[in-house]
Amino acid sequence: MGEIAERYRRRAEAFERKVAAVRPEQWDNPSPCELWTAKDVVDHIVTMHGVMLIPVARKLEPSDDPLTAFQEARAAVEDVLEDPVLALTETDTPSGRMTAERHVDQVVSDDLVLHGWDLARSTGQDETMDPVDVERIWASTAAIPAEVMEQFRTPGAFGEGIEVFGPEVEVSVDAPLQDRLLALIGRQP
Structure with a gap:
């Protein structure tokens, strides 16, 4: 497993633990992201995972359950990162042309950390x-x-x-x- 894939895996595990710790009544809690609830934070993360899959011709069919949706999105991105052909597929991004793995690293991997804080703050977890x-x-x-x-x-x-x-x-x-x-x-x- 490469450095980017390992960093993603570590961050995804931490985010998944936060999602799993959210109690059902907390999903509607406001988050630090204006106009978003705790569930909206997870939905955003799942949606952005889907965006990362577009250049490699993959698509998500997310579940309505936030934990299941994240687990499915995580598995799909990990599959891309573990496949050398897909990981090195180049794509145009708002930050310029880069490989799929680098795009994952700069966008959703960092988002897992930052939005993990948002989710923790909105649900009373360790920030x-x-x-x-x-x-x-x-x-x-x-x-x-x-x-x-x-x-x-x-x-x-x-x-x-x-x-x-x-x-x-x-x-x-x-x-x-x-x-x-x-x-x-x-x-x-």
Whole structure:
């Protein structure tokens, strides 16, 4: 298993544990993502997994059950990452041309960490992110050029109803890195 596949697997396991821990009455809890519930967070993750499958001619038929839907989406993406031909299939993305595995790494793998925090916050679970993931995502996110970051913060720039990041939230310069990352992407730590 390659580095990208291993990172995805580790992050997917952590996200799946959070999904499995949600009690039925918590699915309608509001999340830190404006206008989304806890269930909407999982639905978004599943939908984005489906988007990652399009370039390799795969399709999801997600279940209505959030845990089952995520498990099916996870299995489909893991199948792609484990197949060298599919993993190295090139595709055009909003960030330029890249392999399917790199696209998974930059989009849904990072989303598992960030939206895992959203799900934890909305359902009263442990909000601590893996420090290795925080450092990695901080480095890549903080390096985004200002004009691109502005586009990421513009609602609808990547399609109707899509907002990648919210407005940056102010935190102290000596705040923990997790808090600074969350603030950078528009979350209130």
